[in-house]
Amino acid sequence: MEKSSIRHHCSLLIIGGSAGSLDVILMLLPSLRPGLSFPIIIVLHRKNSFDSTLTDLLASKTTLPVKEAEEKDILTPGIIYVAPADYHLLVEKDGTLSLDYSEKVNYSRPSIDVTFETAAEAFGPELVCLLLSGASADGTEGLKVVKKHDGIVIVQNPVTAKVAYMPQHAIADVVVDRIIDASEIDELVNTL
Amino acid sequence: MELGTIDDDELDILLNDLLEVYGYDFTDYSRASLKRRVNRLLQIDKFPSFAEFRYKVRASPEYLKRFVEEITVNVTEMFRDPFFYKVLRLEILPVLSTYPLIRIWHAGCSTGEEVYSMAIMLQEANLLQKSLLYATDLNPDVIKKAMAGIFPLSQMKQYSENYILSGGIRDFSSYYSAKYNHVKFNEDLRAKVIFATHNLVSDRSFNEFQLILCRNVLIYFDHNLQQKVFTLFDQSLEPLGFLALGNKETLRFSSLSSKYNQVGKEKIWRKVA
Numbered sequence: 001m002e003k004s005s006i007r008h009h010c011s012l013l014i015i016g017g018s019a020g021s022l023d024v025i026l027m028l029l030p031s032l033r034p035g036l037s038f039p040i041i042i043v044l045h046r047k048n049s050f051d052s053t054l055t056d057l058l059a060s061k062t063t064l065p066v067k068e069a070e071e072k073d074i075l076t077p078g079i080i081y082v083a084p085a086d087y088h089l090l091v092e093k094d095g096t097l098s099l100d101y102s103e104k105v106n107y108s109r110p111s112i113d114v115t116f117e118t119a120a121e122a123f124g125p126e127l128v129c130l131l132l133s134g135a136s137a138d139g140t141e142g143l144k145v146v147k148k149h150d151g152i153v154i155v156q157n158p159v160t161a162k163v164a165y166m167p168q169h170a171i172a173d174v175v176v177d178r179i180i181d182a183s184e185i186d187e188l189v190n191t192l
Numbered sequence: 193m194e195l196g197t198i199d200d201d202e203l204d205i206l207l208n209d210l211l212e213v214y215g216y217d218f219t220d221y222s223r224a225s226l227k228r229r230v231n232r233l234l235q236i237d238k239f240p241s242f243a244e245f246r247y248k249v250r251a252s253p254e255y256l257k258r259f260v261e262e263i264t265v266n267v268t269e270m271f272r273d274p275f276f277y278k279v280l281r282l283e284i285l286p287v288l289s290t291y292p293l294i295r296i297w298h299a300g301c302s303t304g305e306e307v308y309s310m311a312i313m314l315q316e317a318n319l320l321q322k323s324l325l326y327a328t329d330l331n332p333d334v335i336k337k338a339m340a341g342i343f344p345l346s347q348m349k350q351y352s353e354n355y356i357l358s359g360g361i362r363d364f365s366s367y368y369s370a371k372y373n374h375v376k377f378n379e380d381l382r383a384k385v386i387f388a389t390h391n392l393v394s395d396r397s398f399n400e401f402q403l404i405l406c407r408n409v410l411i412y413f414d415h416n417l418q419q420k421v422f423t424l425f426d427q428s429l430e431p432l433g434f435l436a437l438g439n440k441e442t443l444r445f446s447s448l449s450s451k452y453n454q455v456g457k458e459k460i461w462r463k464v465a
Contacts, residue, residue, distance in 0.1 A: 070440060070442075071222075071411045071440055071441070072415060072445070084440060087411075087440060090222075090224035090225055090228070091224060092222065092223055092224045093200075093223065093224075098222040098224050098225055098411065098412075099411045099440050100225045100228075100265065100411065100412070101265060101267055101408045101411070101438075102225070102229065102265040102267055103267060114228070117228070118224040118228065121224075121227075122224070
């Protein structure tokens with residue numbers, strides 16, 4: 001495990017999280033530097049389908065524009081896209097987004113795996129994925145595909161995660177580039 | 193090929209085969225989703241190589257049926273997005289009730305859950321008798337399921353909750369009879385439904401409607417195909433008719449959008465020009 005900063009050209013950052021990850025994201029957002037040179041996608045597991053308040057909540061924490069991802073959206077640097085409740089969010093090779101209402105994956109829709117996997121194919125080595133706290137196995141398979149396409153894989157330190165299962169599961173199964181404490185995430189993202 | 197996945201070139205070859213051999217045109221579907229579903233099928237059915245998969249699809253019309261069923265997304269539910277149904281019930285049906293004959297098209301109806309939802313609302317508004325519902329899908333197997341009107345009992349709790357949220361006030365269980373793990377919806381609900389196969393990609397307009405519902409179908413199409421299908425709907429919609437889309441779909445970026453007004457915040461548009 002290298003402790004050095006990630007030397008890498010980042011064209012897309014995806015943050016995936018489940019139980020216990022919302023606090024980490026709420027802490028991260030206010031410290032993001034304005035004018036990031038890449039877009040961010042946030043995929044969070046949520047309870048139900050009628051809930052669009054998450055986007056508003058996240059938007060209230062940052063000066064960067066935050067929007068719920070819509071199909072055919074063109075990924076644009078400096079914008080934060082939130083996967084809508086009850087749809088999978090996919091990344092196309094032309095840099096646009098697609099939605100998919102197919103079966104749940106890992107009991108989840110949106111599934112973190114689906115977004116990681118499709119983005120890995122689309123962005124290859126220019127993709128950075130960050131997996132946070134959670135009680136699900138979701139994310140691990142996706143991170144494997146990200147690695148296969150030479151993307152960068154970062155996982156929250158299970159010790160600092162509210163629910164260690166999800167990052168633990170990933171670390172056990174994927175060669176991750178970096179394990180990071182919750183408090184270090186802002187610095188990492190700002191220097192990508 | 194790595195075991196269990198195909199690359200973009202192989203996907204192109206496969207899509208070409210489907211068009212050439214069977215006339216199914218998936219070439220303008222959104223790629224990421226389509227590829228994911230093809231790879232998922234490849235893994236479920238454990239094909240050792242792309243060549244064998246391709247051979248099976250080309251040579252076996254029986255397997256082709258399975259392929260189409262698995263590639264297209266057939267996840268649906270009754271009264272899906274209950275607030276959408278509430279708007280249909282409170283704002284759209286009263287307008288439709290002024291017509292002597294109500295014609296509704298469910299395009300891409302899958303296994304029919306939303307068609308039965310509509311029939312229930314029409315019956316409750318005393319409109320079912322003068323209605324005609326066309327329920328179409330490209331896949332003949334899901335149409336058969338839709339015709340049977342048999343759904344898993346395990347879903348009924350969720351559907352009943354959706355029904356109540358949509359403004360339903362009856363006992364939802366009065367619309368079906370349960371047997372073992374399944375329920376069969378009452379025959380009178382589908383007495384006014386015509387089930388048929390229709391492919392939005394390749395088939396033409398076949399009637400004029402006052403309401404077309406096409407929910408969570410267009411998200412699988414690329415921009416050009418979406419435009420084509422919007423044109424088909426426009427040709428199939430009477431003046432002042434309604435077009436209802438899925439929660440994440442929009443007419444806004446279509447060249448036809450100037451002819452339509454959105455009804456409130458729901459994904460319902462009225463043809464005004």
